[in-house]
Amino acid sequence: MSNKVALITGANQGLGLGLVKKLNERYDKGDVIYLGVRRPEAGKEAIKTIEKVNAHLEVVYMDVSNEETIVAIKNTIQEKHDGIDLVISNAAARISPDTPNKEQVENFIQTNNMGTYYMLKHFQPLITTNGKLIVVASAFGSLMHLNSNLHNLFDIGTNSLEDINATMQNYVGDVKAEREDEKGWPEWINIPSKIGQVAMVKIAAKESNKSIFSVCPGLVDTDASRPFFDNMHEAQSPYEAAGHIIELIDKPTAELSGKLIQFGKELPWN
Numbered sequence: 001m002s003n004k005v006a007l008i009t010g011a012n013q014g015l016g017l018g019l020v021k022k023l024n025e026r027y028d029k030g031d032v033i034y035l036g037v038r039r040p041e042a043g044k045e046a047i048k049t050i051e052k053v054n055a056h057l058e059v060v061y062m063d064v065s066n067e068e069t070i071v072a073i074k075n076t077i078q079e080k081h082d083g084i085d086l087v088i089s090n091a092a093a094r095i096s097p098d099t100p101n102k103e104q105v106e107n108f109i110q111t112n113n114m115g116t117y118y119m120l121k122h123f124q125p126l127i128t129t130n131g132k133l134i135v136v137a138s139a140f141g142s143l144m145h146l147n148s149n150l151h152n153l154f155d156i157g158t159n160s161l162e163d164i165n166a167t168m169q170n171y172v173g174d175v176k177a178e179r180e181d182e183k184g185w186p187e188w189i190n191i192p193s194k195i196g197q198v199a200m201v202k203i204a205a206k207e208s209n210k211s212i213f214s215v216c217p218g219l220v221d222t223d224a225s226r227p228f229f230d231n232m233h234e235a236q237s238p239y240e241a242a243g244h245i246i247e248l249i250d251k252p253t254a255e256l257s258g259k260l261i262q263f264g265k266e267l268p269w270n
Contacts (some may be wrong), residue, residue, distance in 0.1 A: 003030040005081045007073070009064055009119070010091030011035035012042040014222040017049070018238030019088055020057070022246040024058045027055035032081070036062035036073065036091065064091045065107070065116030066109035067122075074122045081112040082212060085131040086249060089119040092136070094224045101189050105175040113168045117161055120204045120212070127210045132249055132256070137214040139262055140191045143270050147184035156269075161200055168196045198260050202269070205258030215248070216262040217241040254256065 006023055010016035012035065023033055037043035043059035050057070059169045061068045062077070077084050093111035095104050116135055127133050143151050153159075153167045171192050174180050185192060198214050205212040219225065221235040227233070244263055248256060260267045 003032065004085045005032045005034075005077065005083070006088070007034040007036055007060075007077065007084060008088045008090060009036035009062055009115075012039065012046040013035045014224065015220055015238045015241055016090045017046050017215055018240075018242035019245060021050055021239055022242040023086070024050060024053065024055050025055065026163055026246065029054065029056075029252060031055040033057050034073070034077070035059045038063050038091075062091070064089070064118060065093075065111040067114075067118045068080070070118045070122050070228075073123070074126065078126060083128040083131070084123065084126045085128050085217070086141040087119065087123045087127065087131075087133045087134065088245070089116060089134065090136040091115060092224070095189060097227050101180070101187075102176045103179060105189050106172050109168050109172050109193060109196075109225060112193045113200075114165065116197045116200050117165055120161065120200060124204060124208055124210055124212065126213075130211075130248070130253075132211040132213070132253075134245065135145035135197055135212075135214040136245070137197045137201070137202050137216060138190070138194040139260075141194035141214065141216070141260055142268060143195065144268065145186065145191050146195055147186075149184050152251055154195055156199055156202045156206065159203065161203055164199050164203065168192070172197075198269070201260075202258045203208035211257050213248075213256040213258060213261045215245050216267060217245060217258060218262060 008016055008019050012022050019034060035043045040059050040061055047057050060073050060080055062073055082125045174183050193223040201212055219235045220238055220241045221232050
């Protein structure tokens with residue numbers, strides 16, 4: 001059997017590191033897991049927390065907001081392996097409830113939404129026949145959380161990936177100009193971002209014969225989540241949440257492609 005190859009972005013902490021640990025338990029010697037990180041030293045330190053290393057773990061520099069770094073790793077993987085069995089696009093920018101939206105929305109959308117676009121654009125062609133490309137999103141990535149007057153902006157039947165990009169850039173402009181209320185956008189910038197991510201996944205899956213889908217890990221106890229939730233007693237650890245995602249790699253393409261999955265079940269788009 002051919003050795004398996006995987007890439008996980010945002011892999012040095014939180015859910016990303018949990019995903020590395022869970023996947024490492026399933027992989028064997030000769031299999032490769034690339035840890036895409038912005039700080040390579042942090043990635044190397046993260047590997048030291050893994051008690052038993054089964055696969056070959058390799059840290060690679062990736063800033064998903066920068067397309068050039070994604071292309072560089074894509075080219076490396078293509079040259080070394082021809083294809084890739086699993087890509088989990090997990091890297092995300094953090095936001096703070098104490099910082100005005102207009103001061104953080106641009107970096108947030110550039111990382112989370114343009115990053116998703118870059119990952120879909122460059123890695124979808126490399127996915128093997130039975131491989132999977134997974135985007136970590138959220139249950140908030142549903143049109144039910146959005147003013148109905150804005151639904152057409154995310155119509156997956158008529159919009160392209162570039163159209164969704166344009167919508168997200170217009171959204172950034174609205175927030176920076178403090179026009180989001182008059183346009184009907186929700187107060188929390190995470191909601192339009194997640195809807196944009198899920199819409200991109202659905203469009204990409206529709207245009208491809210590869211298994212491309214998004215996941216909601218549920219509430220996870222991380223530094224990024226804690227500022228927004230008063231009670232974290234029922235939150236999962238990153239390792240626990242990762243388990244629900246990694247087990248999806250065994251499911252057939254038809255059961256997953258284009259869907260938003262949480263705990264093994266599809267969440268509604270509308």
